[in-house]
Amino acid sequence: GAVVSQHPSWVICKSGTSVKIECRSLDFQATTMFWYRQFPKQSLMLMATSNEGSKATYEQGVEKDKFLINHASLTLSTLTVTSAHPEDSSFYICSANIGGDSYEQYFGPGTRLTVT
Amino acid sequence: GQNIDQPTEMTATEGAIVQINCTYQTSGFNGLFWYQQHAGEAPTFLSYNVLDGLEEKGRFSSFLSRSKGYSYLLLKELQMKDSASYLCAALDSNYQLIWGAGTKLIIKP
Numbered sequence: 001g002a003v004v005s006q007h008p009s010w011v012i013c014k015s016g017t018s019v020k021i022e023c024r025s026l027d028f029q030a031t032t033m034f035w036y037r038q039f040p041k042q043s044l045m046l047m048a049t050s051n052e053g054s055k056a057t058y059e060q061g062v063e064k065d066k067f068l069i070n071h072a073s074l075t076l077s078t079l080t081v082t083s084a085h086p087e088d089s090s091f092y093i094c095s096a097n098i099g100g101d102s103y104e105q106y107f108g109p110g111t112r113l114t115v116t
Numbered sequence: 117g118q119n120i121d122q123p124t125e126m127t128a129t130e131g132a133i134v135q136i137n138c139t140y141q142t143s144g145f146n147g148l149f150w151y152q153q154h155a156g157e158a159p160t161f162l163s164y165n166v167l168d169g170l171e172e173k174g175r176f177s178s179f180l181s182r183s184k185g186y187s188y189l190l191l192k193e194l195q196m197k198d199s200a201s202y203l204c205a206a207l208d209s210n211y212q213l214i215w216g217a218g219t220k221l222i223i224k225p
Contacts, residue, residue, distance in 0.1 A: 043203065
């Protein structure tokens with residue numbers, strides 16, 4: 001149980017275009033979803049926390065107009081990287097939390113974004 | 117500020133035992149997680165400690181001392197597939213995970 005999927009697994013796009021990444025909890029309802037970014041050989045960097053039906057809470061230094069997060073349902077959150085630049089190339093990982101007394105985060109497999 | 121410290125890299129021999137330490141300073145504390153992350157993959161859950169003491173789960177054990185702000189992950193009978201990064205993360209008073217930078221574990225034959 002507690003499976004999280006991400007789509008796409010990898011994407012290559014040109015500078016200036018936008019890319020949408022989907023994160024789905026397949027067998028549970030996720031009260032909270034998290035979006036992380038990870039550069040090579042570095043640790044996870046939390047970008048934002050989103051709860052279903054409300055605006056995402058962004059971490060300091062993360063541009064909310066550039067990284068649009070929509071948490072439309074208890075099983076789906078999307079991250080859209082707008083006007084992508086080469087420096088946005090990274091590994092984007094989502095995670096989901098069941099809620100209640102459980103604070104474990106279940107991670108998706110990640111999306112590798114390359115902006116050319 | 118909030119801070120998690122763990123060694124950057126460790127090397128161990130196949131079949132041996134290795135202990136990865138983690139110290140934390142957070143505003144409030146609601147438990148400590150260990151995750152394993154293989155290169156190019158997402159993290160996978162290993163353990164969660166909220167009470168002091170040692171919890172054993174097969175070849176992996178995790179220890180917590182709340183008074184010392186200290187945890188360790190103990191890996192026994194090391195296998196080559198254990199080569200990965202091990203992430204320590206503390207749950208603060210807002211139930212937000214504060215992540216360490218990870219310890220890259222290299223296993224040599």
